[in-house]
Amino acid sequence: MKETVLETYGLTKYYGGTLALDHMDLKIPRGCICGFVGRNAAGKTTAIKLMLGLLKPTDGSAKLLGCDSQNLTPAIRQRIGYVTEGHRLFRWMSIANLEKFQRAFFPKQWDDSFFAEMIEYFELPKNKKIKHLSNGQRAQVSLALALAPNPELLVMDDPTLGLDAAIRRQFLEGMIQLIMQQGRTVFFSSHILGDVERVSDRIVVIDKGVIRADCSLEQFREAVKKVKLSFSDCPPARLDIEGLLYCRRSEKELELILIGTDDEKIKQWADSAAAIKYSIVKMNLEDQFIEFTAPPNHKKLFQWEKN
Amino acid sequence: MALWIQILPGLDKPIYAQIVAQISENVAKGELSPGDKLPAVRKLAAELVINPNTVARAYNVLEQAGLVTTKTGSGTFISDPKLRTTDAADINMLAERMDTIITRGINLGLKSGDLVVMFKKRLEKFANRQKSGKKKK
Numbered sequence: 001m002k003e004t005v006l007e008t009y010g011l012t013k014y015y016g017g018t019l020a021l022d023h024m025d026l027k028i029p030r031g032c033i034c035g036f037v038g039r040n041a042a043g044k045t046t047a048i049k050l051m052l053g054l055l056k057p058t059d060g061s062a063k064l065l066g067c068d069s070q071n072l073t074p075a076i077r078q079r080i081g082y083v084t085e086g087h088r089l090f091r092w093m094s095i096a097n098l099e100k101f102q103r104a105f106f107p108k109q110w111d112d113s114f115f116a117e118m119i120e121y122f123e124l125p126k127n128k129k130i131k132h133l134s135n136g137q138r139a140q141v142s143l144a145l146a147l148a149p150n151p152e153l154l155v156m157d158d159p160t161l162g163l164d165a166a167i168r169r170q171f172l173e174g175m176i177q178l179i180m181q182q183g184r185t186v187f188f189s190s191h192i193l194g195d196v197e198r199v200s201d202r203i204v205v206i207d208k209g210v211i212r213a214d215c216s217l218e219q220f221r222e223a224v225k226k227v228k229l230s231f232s233d234c235p236p237a238r239l240d241i242e243g244l245l246y247c248r249r250s251e252k253e254l255e256l257i258l259i260g261t262d263d264e265k266i267k268q269w270a271d272s273a274a275a276i277k278y279s280i281v282k283m284n285l286e287d288q289f290i291e292f293t294a295p296p297n298h299k300k301l302f303q304w305e306k307n
Numbered sequence: 308m309a310l311w312i313q314i315l316p317g318l319d320k321p322i323y324a325q326i327v328a329q330i331s332e333n334v335a336k337g338e339l340s341p342g343d344k345l346p347a348v349r350k351l352a353a354e355l356v357i358n359p360n361t362v363a364r365a366y367n368v369l370e371q372a373g374l375v376t377t378k379t380g381s382g383t384f385i386s387d388p389k390l391r392t393t394d395a396a397d398i399n400m401l402a403e404r405m406d407t408i409i410t411r412g413i414n415l416g417l418k419s420g421d422l423v424v425m426f427k428k429r430l431e432k433f434a435n436r437q438k439s440g441k442k443k444k
Binding site: 032033169172173176177179180193194195197198199200201218221282283284285286287 | 323
């Protein structure tokens with residue numbers, strides 16, 4: 001078993017009476033890029049803030065690089081990079097001043113020339129104040145600040161939100177460059193599943209504050225399946241198929257969302273249920289995510305069918 | 308080396324499988340010959356902006372299929388065709404893919420004779436390309 005760099009144990013957070021995160025257990029091994037996906041308000045930002053010790057959990061705990069999140073020492077913090085949602089930087093500082101400020105937190109490992117290279121590559125005006133930069137430029141500064149100390153663990157909260165395709169790609173390149181070094185780990189949340197698929201080898205899916213998947217991306221891709229079946233008469237009432245997440249019924253058809261059921265078993269079940277036709281629907285990561293996090297009795301919004 | 312791989316996230320085909328398919332196609336067309344070296348895992352990962360483990364996984368699948376061999380320390384090479392094993396499951400999958408083409412053909416109103424002629428023509432074209440691909444070396 002690989003060493004874990006990020007762990008949570010029953011991590012729970014209430015805001016007043018609202019449950020934002022419900023007993024989250026996570027184990028992220030060293031050396032991976034982990035995509036953290038979930039719908040809006042699923043609890044991603046809360047989870048990230050709890051992991052970094054920026055919020056107090058109602059219950060449970062988290063560990064970063066083996067150290068409790070609520071008691072992170074400066075020495076541990078120096079090994080962690082964090083990019084906030086919306087790239088919140090001190091607006092009154094110039095890029096040069098911000099670098100000086102940030103460097104002070106990472107006295108041993110700040111890479112001046114790497115930072116300078118990135119600022120030059122992004123064609124950013126070093127002496128301009130943050131408040132006079134565009135959103136995209138601010139994101140680029142934030143990326144440079146996060147990578148310059150060469151962090152062992154980089155945590156990013158929806159870093160590419162609202163960015164154009166070119167800047168998004170720069171973030172992906174940054175992650176790949178970092179991970180090429182021995183023992184680096186990246187944990188990032190995103191709504192852009194094409195990006196997640198591109199760079200991640202691990203995926204964590206959260207829905208309504210509950211962790212629904214924590215596995216390799218490949219496992220997730222292979223496991224989530226959608227099967228359509230049609231029947232000459234009413235579909236069977238009892239669906240005793242292994243791995244059933246939920247089903248949608250219509251008069252003579254069934255749509256099953258299955259987890260980890262192999263194709264041979266699906267075929268056997270379709271035969272035994274006397275389906276006249278069945279097919280395993282091809283899905284990309286986005287389709288899989290939507291089906292996986294769909295509510296159990298989910299109906300399509302724009303679907304006016306007679307029942 | 309004339310190895311161009313194009314990655315499209317968002318397809319139903321996983322990224323590692325896209326790499327496997329494209330390298331296999333390059334080998335079949337003779338654009339990659341036995342002994343040719345594949346780019347290093349990290350180099351290809353950086354170039355395509357994808358996770359290095361995804362590239363490693365693709366190379367692994369290719370190795371299991373016998374299409375490439377990895378020599379520790381020196382890299383991954385296209386293997387000698389004589390050493391490749393053919394898997395019954397692979398052949399089965401190929402047969403199933405032919406079914407899709409046959410269905411399309413019949414839906415277009417073609418007869419089986421037409422399809423056979425078409426298939427032969429494509430084979431000839433492929434063989435010609437294979438020859439010219441090898442000549443370039």
